[in-house]
Amino acid sequence: MNPKGNQENQNLRRLRVTATTSDSRLIENRESRFPRAVAMAIDDAQEVMNDLYREEAEYGDGSCAFMVMKEQFEGGVENPPMSLKKGTLHDPKCRQYISHFKKRLLDLPSDPNEPKEKITREI
Numbered sequence: 001m002n003p004k005g006n007q008e009n010q011n012l013r014r015l016r017v018t019a020t021t022s023d024s025r026l027i028e029n030r031e032s033r034f035p036r037a038v039a040m041a042i043d044d045a046q047e048v049m050n051d052l053y054r055e056e057a058e059y060g061d062g063s064c065a066f067m068v069m070k071e072q073f074e075g076g077v078e079n080p081p082m083s084l085k086k087g088t089l090h091d092p093k094c095r096q097y098i099s100h101f102k103k104r105l106l107d108l109p110s111d112p113n114e115p116k117e118k119i120t121r122e123i
Contacts, residue, residue, distance in 0.1 A: 013039050017046040024053035026115040041107040042115050064094045098123050
């Protein structure tokens with residue numbers, strides 16, 4: 001989807017939100033251009049992915065899912081999870097993001113398929 005001067009491609013735009021980690025990247029080719037609505041939907045989803053995969057994480061790969069597993073591991077088998085950060089648990093945060101991603105999947109078009117595939121794997 002890279003335009004090379006033809007008129008129909010003049011209304012395409014680049015993505016504005018850059019992935020903070022390679023695990024959170026929804027579109028591999030940063031030079032790709034998309035119709036405005038598609039680019040906005042991908043940018044919105046990329047912001048959420050960036051929040052889920054933080055750089056300079058204290059634990060694991062920086063993902064929210066890793067923290068949920070770590071909290072349960074620290075709590076022990078058949079015990080409730082143990083908070084590792086300021087008395088909060090990451091499970092509710094993960095559930096909120098899953099709900100958000102399910103809504104965003106409806107906004108994303110089938111082409112390009114790359115963001116939909118990565119978000120579906122994340123859910």
